[in-house]
Amino acid sequence: MTTTTDHPVQEASSTPPAPGRTRRRSDRRLAAAFISPAMLLLLAMSVFPLLWALYLSFTDYSATRDAPAHFVGLRNYVDILTSDQVHQRALTTLLYVVGAVTLQTVLGFSIAYLISRRTHGRGLLTTLFLVPMMLSPVVVGLFWRFMLDAQFGVVNSMLGSLGIGQVEWLTGQRTALLSLIVVDTWQWTPFIMLIALAGLTAVPNYLYEAASIDRASEWFRFRNITLPLVWPLLLIAVMFRAIEAFRLFDLVYILTSGGPGVSTETLSFHVYKVAFLGFNTGTASAYGILMVLVVIVLAQFYLRYLNKLKEG
Amino acid sequence: MAISVDEAVPAGPVPDDQPRVRRGGSARSVVEVVLLTALAVAMLFPVLWILETSIKENRDVYAVPAKFFRFDVTLDHFKDVFVGRGGGRSDLSTSFLNSVVVAGVSTLLATLLGVPAAWAFSRFAVRAKKDLLFFILSTRFMPPVVVVIPIFLMYREVGLIDSKLGLILIYAAFNVPFTIWMMKGFVDEVPSEYEDAAMLDGYTRLQAFWRVTLPLLVPGIAATAVFALIFSWNEFVFAIFLTSSQDVRTAPPAIAGLIGGTTVDWGLVAASAAVFALPVLVFAYLVRKHLVAGVTLGAVRR
Numbered sequence: 001m002t003t004t005t006d007h008p009v010q011e012a013s014s015t016p017p018a019p020g021r022t023r024r025r026s027d028r029r030l031a032a033a034f035i036s037p038a039m040l041l042l043l044a045m046s047v048f049p050l051l052w053a054l055y056l057s058f059t060d061y062s063a064t065r066d067a068p069a070h071f072v073g074l075r076n077y078v079d080i081l082t083s084d085q086v087h088q089r090a091l092t093t094l095l096y097v098v099g100a101v102t103l104q105t106v107l108g109f110s111i112a113y114l115i116s117r118r119t120h121g122r123g124l125l126t127t128l129f130l131v132p133m134m135l136s137p138v139v140v141g142l143f144w145r146f147m148l149d150a151q152f153g154v155v156n157s158m159l160g161s162l163g164i165g166q167v168e169w170l171t172g173q174r175t176a177l178l179s180l181i182v183v184d185t186w187q188w189t190p191f192i193m194l195i196a197l198a199g200l201t202a203v204p205n206y207l208y209e210a211a212s213i214d215r216a217s218e219w220f221r222f223r224n225i226t227l228p229l230v231w232p233l234l235l236i237a238v239m240f241r242a243i244e245a246f247r248l249f250d251l252v253y254i255l256t257s258g259g260p261g262v263s264t265e266t267l268s269f270h271v272y273k274v275a276f277l278g279f280n281t282g283t284a285s286a287y288g289i290l291m292v293l294v295v296i297v298l299a300q301f302y303l304r305y306l307n308k309l310k311e312g
Numbered sequence: 313m314a315i316s317v318d319e320a321v322p323a324g325p326v327p328d329d330q331p332r333v334r335r336g337g338s339a340r341s342v343v344e345v346v347l348l349t350a351l352a353v354a355m356l357f358p359v360l361w362i363l364e365t366s367i368k369e370n371r372d373v374y375a376v377p378a379k380f381f382r383f384d385v386t387l388d389h390f391k392d393v394f395v396g397r398g399g400g401r402s403d404l405s406t407s408f409l410n411s412v413v414v415a416g417v418s419t420l421l422a423t424l425l426g427v428p429a430a431w432a433f434s435r436f437a438v439r440a441k442k443d444l445l446f447f448i449l450s451t452r453f454m455p456p457v458v459v460v461i462p463i464f465l466m467y468r469e470v471g472l473i474d475s476k477l478g479l480i481l482i483y484a485a486f487n488v489p490f491t492i493w494m495m496k497g498f499v500d501e502v503p504s505e506y507e508d509a510a511m512l513d514g515y516t517r518l519q520a521f522w523r524v525t526l527p528l529l530v531p532g533i534a535a536t537a538v539f540a541l542i543f544s545w546n547e548f549v550f551a552i553f554l555t556s557s558q559d560v561r562t563a564p565p566a567i568a569g570l571i572g573g574t575t576v577d578w579g580l581v582a583a584s585a586a587v588f589a590l591p592v593l594v595f596a597y598l599v600r601k602h603l604v605a606g607v608t609l610g611a612v613r614r
Contacts, residue, residue: 030517031436034428038448038488041425045485046451049462056462063465107351114348125348127600129355133607134596136546138564139585142571143358146365146578154361157378186358191607198604240608247455250548254568268457275461276553288458295453 050292057286064279076286086270086287093266096177097245100184105238107185108192109230115193116200126197133190141254144183145170173263176256180264183255184248188241195237199230232310239302243295267291365582366390373579389583403558404584407566411588414476414562415544418483423537425484426491427529431521433492434499435507445496448489449609456549464553474556482550487540490609494539494602497610498532499525535602538595545592563588 057076061069080086115125132140147154148169156166169179203226211221249268252258258265258273265273271291275284364380365373367390372383396402433441463482464473472478502525510520545563552565567588570581599606 027436027517031432031438034432035438038425038429038492041481041485041488042448042451045463045482046454046459049459049466050454052462052466053458056465063468111348111351114344114351117344118348125352127597128352130596130600130603131359131593132355134542134592135589136548136564136592138546138548138568139589142567142581142585143362145571146581147358147361152374152376152378154378157376161377186355189355194604194607236608236611240611243453247457249455249457253548253552254571268455271455271457275457281461281465284461285458288455288461291455291458292453295455296450299453 053285053288056282057289059282061282062279063275063281069282072282076283077290079283080287080290086267088262089265089267089270092177092262092264093246093268096181096184096248096264096266097242099177099181100188100245101238101241103181103185104189104192104241105234108189108237109196109234111189112193112196112200113226115197126194129193130190132187133194135187137187137250138254140183140187141251144179144186145255148179170256171260173260176260176264180252180255184245184251187251188244191241192234192237195233196230199233200226203229232306235302235306235309239299239306243299246295247291362582362585365578366586368579370579373582389579390587392577392580393584393587404563404566406559407561407563408587410476410559410561411545411563414479414483415541418480418487418544419537419540421480421484422487422491422540423533426488426536427495427533429488430492430495431499431525434496435504445493448492452486452489452609460550460553463550467554473554474560476560478554479551479560479562482554483544483547486547487543490543491536491540493609493611494536494605495529495532497605498529498536502528532602535599535606538599539602539606542592542595 056069058071058073059069060072060076111129115122115129118125135143148156150156150166150168150171153169155169159165159167167175169175207225208221211225216224247268248266249272252264252266252269253272256264258269267287268291271284271287274280274287278284364383367385367387368379369384369386372379375383392402394402394405432438433445438444467473467478472481506524506528507517507520510524511517515523547562548564548568551562552568555561555565563584567581567584570576570584596603
């Protein structure tokens with residue numbers, strides 16, 4: 001470290017550097033020089049493509065045809081919003097998001113609570129529980145496809161030795177969506193656990209001490225101290241997870257490819273089919289824009305609710 | 313301060329542990345330990361199973377009922393990951409190498425662009441700073457399947473399709489928002505008075521950043537870079553739609569390609585999954601202290 005940092009901080013703050021005109025101008029130039037490269041990359045790789053998609057969403061463009069794009073106004077949007085297919089995919093997505101996020105919130109919080117009550121080996125336990133979250137969705141999808149295989153999968157094998165019949169996990173209409181929820185829960189429970197653990201460990205000890213002087217019951221302490229303090233943090237975690245689950249693609253692709261039939265075809269997967277199998281680029285773009293809008297609008301409402309909760 | 317798993321954990325509601333035990337809560341404690349153990353086993357079983365499968369002889373892989381112990385051990389699957397059928401390098405090992413290049417360079421790029429930007433956002437009064445920062449974050453919330461359509465068209469126009477550079481650029485663009493948000497938190501923690509003091513000593517603003525602040529940021533930069541590295545390493549959607557040829561393709565689509573045929577060599581899948589996951593687990597272990605800040609883009613702080 002350079003010697004300059006050894007200077008007492010007080011000296012510096014008591015005589016702040018005179019914000020001369022030249023310094024301010026050079027500061028501004030430096031800020032611009034430091035920020036603009038990053039912004040340029042984002043403009044080129046995020047904003048420009050998104051604007052392009054917005055433009056395409058009003059056309060009948062197809063990536064495989066050489067024909068120029070025709071402007072069709074809002075037709076793509078109307079088609080999507082009135083399509084029964086899309087309504088069904090939306091329902092599938094909703095079932096999946098609600099099911100998976102609920103399951104992983106309950107499980108994740110329970111694990112965090114159990115860990116926070118242990119005195120020994122908590123660091124190790126936490127690290128072990130985090131493993132699934134760090135793996136690639138491809139790897140996770142393959143793991144589970146192998147384990148859920150109807151013929152020789154280890155899950156059915158264990159069910160068999162328990163005397164329970166075989167289950168067609170990935171090929172049954174109902175069980176495929178359930179499998180998807182289970183796998184997503186397996187991968188992302190650690191995320192909720194991590195956030196909940198952060199919240200649980202941040203609860204000030206004096207609150208518990210005060211409660212134990214009052215001889216408050218365990219449940220009372222949990223209900224009136226632990227939960228209210230962890231709740232806002234947990235809700236943020238739920239939002240992150242819901243957004244991620246809403247745009248889930250890779251796991252569906254690997255695990256079920258939307259099947260059997262269309263029973264696990266989420267909105268994301270449907271966009272992919274429209275764009276890369278049907279090559280209706282214009283429609284797919286409109287679809288995508290709508291999905292982005294849904295995320296933004298719902299997140300705004302949710303955040304407003306969160307803020308109200310914090311103030312209240 | 314970013315929440316650290318190791319440090320924060322012992323500070324939990326421990327003190328109420330003692331009275332509970334004294335009141336004869338040991339039965340409940342036993343129940344809790346059993347529950348926790350069961351959950352840990354359930355969470356880790358798939359990982360153990362894939363490791364076990366990767367060293368099994370083929371006939372044991374497909375054995376019904378499944379063999380948990382007493383199977384024949386072989387390292388053939390791992391050999392198949394790296395060595396091709398007729399000797400020489402296998403396609404999988406090429407894709408692993410591609411993954412190393414793509415993840416490494418994109419992380420480097422994201423760090424080089426993101427860290428200075430984070431410093432500038434933290435230190436200067438930038439116009440419409442809040443909106444700008446929120447805009448930067450919002451680019452991360454777009455569904456990848458949606459972004460990939462225009463990116464695909466754009467890359468086709470400029471000839472970046474099926475190139476490592478194309479993947480590097482898109483991964484860097486995805487990691488820059490994350491780097492800026494996480495690094496801004498780290499920069500905020502370094503008192504700006506240090507730089508002021510350095511400038512009183514005659515350093516310019518830039519020198520003050522370079523000589524004084526940057527060295528203090530090194531641990532934060534390392535943690536952020538590892539997160540970016542893990543993201544690029546694991547990414548699948550862009551990788552599968554923007555690349556097609558064997559010598560460009562990264563490992564995730566290559567591994568996914570193993571299940572394309574009518575019969576699947578699950579031993580090979582297990583071995584390549586294990587090889588692919590190993591670096592991530594090592595890296596994750598290295599950044600465990602910054603995990604909460606990392607996975608939530610720094611949105612959850614204490």
